[in-house]
Amino acid sequence: MPNLWDIAAILAVAILLVAIAQAGRGTLVPLEQLDQPAITLDPWRLPEFALRTTLRMFAALACSLLFTFTYAPLAAKSRRAGLIMIPVLDVLQSVPILGFLTFTTAFFMGLFPGRVMGLELAAIFAIFTSQAWNMAFSFYQSLTTVPADLDEATRGFRLTGWQRFWRLEVPFAMPGLVWNTMLSMSAGWFFVVASEAITLGETSWKLPGIGAYVALALEKRDIGAVFWAIGAMLAVILAYDQLLFRPLVAWSTKFRFETTASAQTDDPWMLALLRRTHLLRQGGDGIGRAFTWVTGLRLGRPFTPPTKAARRNWLGDALFGTLVAAALGWALWQIWGYVTAELGWTDLLDAILLGAITLLRVVVLMALAAIIWVPIGVWLGLRPAWAQRVQPVAQFLAAFPANLLFPPFVVVIVAFHLNVDIWLTPLMVLGTQWYILFNVIAGASAFPGDLREAAQLFRVGGWLWWRKVILPGVVPYFVTGAITASGGSWNASIVAEVASWGDTKLAAHGLGAYIAQATDAGNFQRVVLGVVVMALYVLAMNRLIWRPLYAFASRRTTLG
């Protein structure tokens, strides 16, 4: 249930958005036209564009890791800081940052007027905002659940804080962190494509990359170029999946906290190559040794227990509380002033109503996705041979930036004059449905064999089997996937509810289209309003539906 700290967090994030919008608008006025390298639709330039897009991704990933390794430990080690930092993270996870792309772009352009650097940084920042939060969250959760006996062992052996961090806390967090990094990268591809071509009012910028290529293809109505871009993206994602993430995930299982040896799976070919090639292994060993040396430095002091039984410092708490309250009061006042300068109650009502329409879309899409993918996922999950083959494909599809796939849909809608309110909707779930599929597959694969046998012996079949046997077993997994999928769908609505093909502009009714149109019109207050309302919808959906459902499902479906 939401508490006071959540409200504080929502306000804190809202003031952050207002501040960015303000800063962005301030720098917008004296914008000079960039001396940009020309972007052409020549397919031979695609490798270069793909490389630049990929580099942006990894620059952002580095930032996200830096953020994760500072924010999460701070929140975990300081009780007071954690009180506000964790809800803020939770809210940030739910904010559709896509709506803010234009402001951040304007802000960074202001920092580096007339230079491409500003655009690059803006793109990197946009990707960062789509990656960092869940990584930090996962790291924080690991930090707070370090096994007590290992913690005592490190204290007893007088490891310093620095050593404990690298020997215990980071390794323990590794599997969760790698998994969340993978999810983050999937979200990142979506953003990098969106952030390479920005239009704000009259001005538009393009950064050399696959996203800009596609944007240009849309303007020029060149469907062939769109397919070239999709092909290039497929190649990039395949390479990154095979060369980086398969090996990384396989390697991280070493850090899984388990005391029994689990079933061994074969190393992905890339990891096998790294492990078995003599030269590569020696290089790796050298790096490993250097890493061990740095992380083994005796920085900081060994642990000493608090001398008095730690009683709460009421004065400090009160001071901290007052400080936070004052800051938030000020924030509330600022937001109020900012928003009411242009907007009235009717605008709020508008945004909420449009939000309800988008909510309806998300709910319908989740239901449809469940109806389609749950049976398929269960079927696949119960057949290990199939599951092994399909699982990587589903994860791969989740990583593919769905916005690249929008143009062909738009072409069809335009050609047949279809109702945009209905037919633009599926685009929202195009990239996110795969989370449901691969989580359900995982759930069905993990379903206990003895329960299946018991059901078989009692001849439980048909609908009864679905209702009483398999569905309760996969519900926790389904919910895990649906949380990610529905959050992603909200975000995608900002680009999915509007579409263009040359001069033809399509727009559905919804909060996503509201934000997109306000952005085009350069109406900052409306964008802030739209983004905040959408964040509230996402938060409410998570807190009121998904979390209780997950808690209920996992309570009901586990013994003990």
Added chain:
Amino acid sequence: MQELMSVRGCRQAYHKDSNADLVVLDDVNLSLQEGEIVGLLGRSGSGKSTLLRIVAGLLTPTAGEVTWHGKALRGPAEGVAMVFQSFALFPWLTVQENVELGLEAQGVGRAERERRAEAAIDLIGLGGFESAYPKELSGGMRQRVGLARALVVHPDLLLMDEPFSALDVLTAETLRTDLIDLWIERKLPVKSILIVTHNIEEAVLLCDRILVFSSNPGRVAHELQVGFAHPRNRLDPAFRKQVDDIYALMTRRAVPSTPTAAAADTGFATPLHAVSTNLLAGLIETLAAAPYDGKADLPALAGALQLEADELLPMGETLQTLGFGDIAEGDLHLTDPGRHFAHADMDTRKALFAHALRTRVPLARAIRKTLDERWNHRSAAVRFRDELEDHMSPDYAEETLQAVIGWARYAELFSFDDEADQFTLEDIDAAA
């Protein structure tokens, strides 16, 4: 002999918001000399593990002073190493890396580290396993790694927290023997060992001195010298006698509680052991049958049932609480209701159990009374949990509640709705 560690007037209490402090340890004194193995023996929850953590420097006591080599102890000291019940090995480090961890923390160089780690690994019989990961090893081998990791830093004092209790009987015995062999051959690079255990035989087998703890709050109730020379023989009559004596000491405290009004008031806050009704019924039947015929010597019974004192005593005490049995001087005997129960059919057993709960377990009686008074026959469990937590730690409160729920369900006295966290009278016949 030189004193290594001394603990004087030690008290450990946890502060509670609502009520008085929960005292875990009260006025504990302990002195460790060079060249001795000292055992801390007590039931689970008697605070012996807390004392070990105070000695290790992981906890600072609420009151009292701890000195190490004559100086006040502040935080984990150099020269003290610990072996954990759960082994506490890092799954992502190999055997060698796990063993080197303590040296690395001291800033010992790489070559020196490897040399000493290999020596410790060989000493403890792990040679050849250096590059294995913990999950590849059996429980016994894992605890050897834990031991090697502690020994490699050449501690003056080795702390062992129930080191053998997570192992099977055979493995545990091998490890004990190996440890004591190394100790008497003076191959262990340690000056003294402090070992926490709830296994009476283990304490008598290993220790030169045993401190027997009593519970609630933890206190040193008795201090015993063990005079036998190593290696000790478990079947030696003198050895058996000492084990029997300690059983008697550990059960002496249990004075039968009489259900007077005054006792009922305080009895509400007595911690209960969550012993399942199946176990209780099984124990009563065993006691009633030959060869015990209603009376059993606890060590013998523990041996026959392959239970440790720490497992058997809670069962015996629960029988005593319910009035089905009685413990005195290391013997457990059945009372008349107990005999009646042993030969009764299912319904009569339930009725007997319900009667015992109503008359002898004030908490069960209070819950049932509350339910009878409510129009919907439901009551939130949190109310009782809070009240229990005023008198005991949250863990004990939860176990006590689980115990009462399990027994009351069996006796059909009341039921429990886990989803709503409420006691109910649903599924309960009015007659109960």
